[in-house]
Amino acid sequence: MASHNHNLTLDINIPAGAKKVVLAGNPNSGKSVFFNYFTGMYVDVSNYPGTTLEISHGKFGNDVLMDTPGVYGISSFNDEEKIARDIILSADLVINIVNAVHLERDLFLTQQIIDTGIPVVIALNMLDEAEKRGLGVNAELLEKELGVPVVPTVAVKKKGLEEIKDKLSEARKGKRISVLKNIITKYMDRVGTEGEALLILEGDPVIAARHGVEPDNLREDIYLARRRRVNQVVQIVMEEKQVKKTLSAQLGRLMIRPVTGIPLLLLALWAMYQVIGVFIAETVVDLMEEVVFEEIYSPAVTNFLSRFIPEGTVFSEILAGEFGLLTMTVTYVFGILLPLVIGFYFFLSLFEDSGYLPRIATLVDRALSGIGLNGRAVIPFILGLGCVTMGTIVTRLLGSEREKRITIFLLGLTIPCSAQLGVIVGMLAGLGYQFALAYLMVILAVFIAVGSFLHALLPGDSTDLLIDLPALRIPRVDNVFKKTMIKSYQFIKEAIPLFAVGALLISTLSLSGLLERVQIWLTPLTVGWLNLPAGAATAFIMGIVRRDFAAAGLASMSLAPVQVLVSLITITLFVPCIASVLIIFKERSKKEALLMWAGTWVVAFLVGGIMAQLITLFSFVGESGSIMAAAISFSVTIVVLSTLCKLKYRGSQKVGAIPLGR
Amino acid sequence: MTLDKVKKGQSFKVVYIPDEMTRSQAIRFGIAEGEILMCEEIIPAGPIVVRKERQEIALGRNLCKSIDITTELN
Numbered sequence: 001m002a003s004h005n006h007n008l009t010l011d012i013n014i015p016a017g018a019k020k021v022v023l024a025g026n027p028n029s030g031k032s033v034f035f036n037y038f039t040g041m042y043v044d045v046s047n048y049p050g051t052t053l054e055i056s057h058g059k060f061g062n063d064v065l066m067d068t069p070g071v072y073g074i075s076s077f078n079d080e081e082k083i084a085r086d087i088i089l090s091a092d093l094v095i096n097i098v099n100a101v102h103l104e105r106d107l108f109l110t111q112q113i114i115d116t117g118i119p120v121v122i123a124l125n126m127l128d129e130a131e132k133r134g135l136g137v138n139a140e141l142l143e144k145e146l147g148v149p150v151v152p153t154v155a156v157k158k159k160g161l162e163e164i165k166d167k168l169s170e171a172r173k174g175k176r177i178s179v180l181k182n183i184i185t186k187y188m189d190r191v192g193t194e195g196e197a198l199l200i201l202e203g204d205p206v207i208a209a210r211h212g213v214e215p216d217n218l219r220e221d222i223y224l225a226r227r228r229r230v231n232q233v234v235q236i237v238m239e240e241k242q243v244k245k246t247l248s249a250q251l252g253r254l255m256i257r258p259v260t261g262i263p264l265l266l267l268a269l270w271a272m273y274q275v276i277g278v279f280i281a282e283t284v285v286d287l288m289e290e291v292v293f294e295e296i297y298s299p300a301v302t303n304f305l306s307r308f309i310p311e312g313t314v315f316s317e318i319l320a321g322e323f324g325l326l327t328m329t330v331t332y333v334f335g336i337l338l339p340l341v342i343g344f345y346f347f348l349s350l351f352e353d354s355g356y357l358p359r360i361a362t363l364v365d366r367a368l369s370g371i372g373l374n375g376r377a378v379i380p381f382i383l384g385l386g387c388v389t390m391g392t393i394v395t396r397l398l399g400s401e402r403e404k405r406i407t408i409f410l411l412g413l414t415i416p417c418s419a420q421l422g423v424i425v426g427m428l429a430g431l432g433y434q435f436a437l438a439y440l441m442v443i444l445a446v447f448i449a450v451g452s453f454l455h456a457l458l459p460g461d462s463t464d465l466l467i468d469l470p471a472l473r474i475p476r477v478d479n480v481f482k483k484t485m486i487k488s489y490q491f492i493k494e495a496i497p498l499f500a501v502g503a504l505l506i507s508t509l510s511l512s513g514l515l516e517r518v519q520i521w522l523t524p525l526t527v528g529w530l531n532l533p534a535g536a537a538t539a540f541i542m543g544i545v546r547r548d549f550a551a552a553g554l555a556s557m558s559l560a561p562v563q564v565l566v567s568l569i570t571i572t573l574f575v576p577c578i579a580s581v582l583i584i585f586k587e588r589s590k591k592e593a594l595l596m597w598a599g600t601w602v603v604a605f606l607v608g609g610i611m612a613q614l615i616t617l618f619s620f621v622g623e624s625g626s627i628m629a630a631a632i633s634f635s636v637t638i639v640v641l642s643t644l645c646k647l648k649y650r651g652s653q654k655v656g657a658i659p660l661g662r
Numbered sequence: 663m664t665l666d667k668v669k670k671g672q673s674f675k676v677v678y679i680p681d682e683m684t685r686s687q688a689i690r691f692g693i694a695e696g697e698i699l700m701c702e703e704i705i706p707a708g709p710i711v712v713r714k715e716r717q718e719i720a721l722g723r724n725l726c727k728s729i730d731i732t733t734e735l736n
Binding site: 075077101219223231234253256257358362363365369374375469471 | 682683684685686687688689690691692694702703705706707708709711714715716717718719720721722723724725
């Protein structure tokens with residue numbers, strides 16, 4: 001067995017005699033509840049080789065229990081599936097969690113796992129929810145049809161969990177779909193396990209390559225046969241007692257219809273803003289940053305260090321100076337970033353657990369298709385409003401390189417993170433609504449125009465929306481908290497080294513005097529082109545490290561209202577913070593990341609400068625009139641230009657798809 | 663006809679899904695060629711939501727244009 005574990009599965013210690021038990025199930029099947037119950041506190045989270053996905057495993061009696069990402073099937077369609085596939089294929093036995101509410105969908109994976117020939121025990125979960133929806137599922141019949149033990153469970157109420165443990169010894173190979181019976185042996189002499197043989201038959205390129213064989217082309221035949229079998233099983237085991245038009249089904253409809261969906265989305269975003277943008281960004285962060293870290297933590301560190309390293313030396317500056325590794329980095333990560341990230345992941349988990357997220361994606365799909373994206377891209381954008389770095393990482397879920405490219409550039413360019421947003425809102429607040437309106441209009445126009453240009457000019461096509469809309473449900477508090485904590489922890493773990501590198505870099509620049517020189521070079525740009533005072537250059541330099549630093553730097557200067565608007569537009573579009581940039585370099589090629597970084601400089605100064613010049617040009621109509629005139633003329637022009645560009649380069653394809661006259 | 667021409671509330675049979683990836687993913691969700699589905703919702707100029715039993719899927723409008731369906735169910 002061990003000799004054939006040359007797949008890239010996690011390098012974990014499995015004691016002699018212990019079994020490797022794997023939990024598998026569809027997204028939102030309630031897997032995490034099982035995992036937590038079975039493993040208790042002793043859980044290890046490790047990075048899956050070659051990816052940034054984290055896989056948990058822990059002790060389960062004398063055995064080892066491993067979690068897998070939620071998937072609809074195992075193949076090579078995306079990273080999560082590949083990982084789930086490898087872990088399942090290396091299992092001694094699988095506990096498959098099946099959501100009774102989504103039997104047709106979930107049993108596809110179940111049957112596929114059974115077809116791999118690995119012993120299975122099924123947890124038929126959420127039976128209470130199925131009951132509420134008027135569905136009866138007969139566990140005994142299901143056991144008979146599939147040929148493996150089936151345990152009815154309601155995991156959140158801890159029902160049936162002990163029974164699962166008792167049934168593990170009875171785990172066995174189930175009934176394979178009939179078409180496979182004769183062909184499963186086809187590759188058995190070349191690969192070690194039936195599971196791998198199955199995946200080669202299903203044309204999995206990765207598994208085939210591992211064994212040096214050509215992938216077969218039977219995927220579709222096998223999938224169709226499996227689907228037919230699953231439908232047959234569902235017919236036998238499920239009884240629809242009454243068709244209920246539930247409240248959740250109606251709410252689900254309202255969420256995707258634009259007339260009601262847009263107000264609901266705005267309401268959700270408003271609630272998010274109140275919690276994250278107001279409560280966390282102001283109250284919590286102020287307390288953490290200004291009191292805990294700046295008054296207590298930093299002086300303590302500086303004090304402690306001064307006992308060993310004389311103050312004012314290069315070394316002490318690097319560790320505890322203005323951009324110190326032990327002072328600034330720690331303050332950022334734990335004082336500012338952590339509270340915000342927790343807030344964002346809390347809402348994301350809430351949206352995810354309730355089933356709202358795929359509905360938001362459906363609602364905004366049309367709008368995002370105009371910039372070459374599908375509805376899924378709304379997720380990184382929402383997250384980006386919390387932290388651009390976080391949004392950038394999440395672009396991994398997008399379907400093509402092209403979409404990742406467009407999304408990451410727009411995130412870096414136009415999406416202000418919550419820390420920056422806080423300062424921006426504060427600065428605009430005193431100036432009257434025209435200024436806020438002009439700011440919003442210009443940023444939105446740049447978002448649309450740059451997205452449209454990229455969509456028009458980047459070769460290839462984006463993927464279409466194809467998304468499962470699970471039944472809406474009330475999110476479970478423990479689940480949401482658990483998810484929030486795990487994701488926040490993972491994020492912070494990735495962010496710390498990047499912030500440290502950024503701090504080190506800027507310390508070096510500052511100590512060597514380079515920082516000041518760059519400030520002087522930038523003066524013609526800031527004074528001549530943007531009509532700002534010379535001192536604004538300092539803010540931009542700070543903005544390379546963190547954009548809210550720049551915004552804060554601007555807030556401390558005495559600027560005329562028009563200058564506030566121009567500088568805020570420029571700083572919003574300006575390069576993303578150093579942590580985001582480093583993440584972009586990690587996610588994309590060096591050349592592309594460099595191009596994006598340079599691109600944000602160009603766009604920021606171009607847009608800011610044009611706005612400054614336009615406002616001067618329109619100054620004869622008075623201050624607020626001139627900013628509105630400048631904002632409207634600029635926004636309309638770039639949106640029209642980009643639309644024309646899109647028609648020119650993308651139009652030819654559309655004519656084929658939509659014949660004229662319709 | 664293609665899926666983008668379907669009307670809300672109409673039942674239809676899937677005839678042909680050209681993209682292989684989409685076809686495989688759709689089978690997992692229970693939407694195979696030959697299956698009878700119902701159009702649950704049409705977002706103006708946006709995705710179309712189809713239903714098979716309790717399974718609901720949203721498909722982008724462009725994808726719908728490529729999927730052949732028929733409203734003759736027999």
